[in-house]
Amino acid sequence: MNKYLYTLLTGLLIASCGGSDSSGGSSTDDVEPTPSPTAAILVFPEDNTECNTGEIVNEQESRVTFVWNASENTDSYELSLTNLNTNNTITPTVRDTELRLTLLRGVPYEWSVTSKSDFSNEEATSSTFRFFNEGFGIENYAPFPAEVISPENGINLMNNTSEVNLIWEASDLDEDIVSFEVLFGNENPPVDVVSETNDSFLNNVNVSSGNTYYWRIITKDTQSNSSISPIFEFKVL
Structure with missing residues (x-):
């Protein structure tokens, strides 16, 4: 093979293996940012109410289903539930828009939901609702903590x-x-x-x-x- 033909083939090979030029290549500047989650809207239990639609387990406990509306750009939800008598908080995470939990009866609770994305570190938290879980034989409820x-x-x-x-x-x-x-x-x-x-x-x-x-x-x-x-x-x- 003569020197001219070898040089030509080598140049073609290099060109075919190289990346695209700056005019046709992609750029990270063109990547759109991942949209952030929006805040969920709480549905049930409602704010400042007595929750009396739960399934009674015994005199001390009942099962309550928490429900909220789906929020945009959200893959999972973290429910924050606080017993206002003890200030103990649990934070289960689900991918649905409802969660059933067993609660103490005759106890005030506070709850909110945080929307999360699998593709962003941004989060959005709902408003906070308070409610009393229906108690056994209670005729008058204690005030919510100030x-x-x-x-x-x-x-x-x-x-x-x-x-x-x-x-x-x-x-x-x-x-x-x-x-x-x-x-x-x-x-x-x-x-x-x-x-x-x-x-x-x-x-x-x-x-x-x-x-x-x-x-x-x-x-x-x-x-x-x-x-x-x-x-x-x-x-x-």
């Missing part, structure tokens, strides 16, 4: 803060809340009762820089039922 509004839990306040307004909210299926007992101080858990009030706020509470404060609310109703909130905290820098 929820913090202000100061936000875990917040750092500016170092020139000398007073704060404590604000919370609470609800009761029987709508018979009569008072709130406010525990506040530097101890965790707080033990000092600083007020008993009919309002869902306590204004002009003295604080000072360099301290962390803890507070919680005991909610009482007309039937002498009560609930105690989680411990809320904030720090004054």
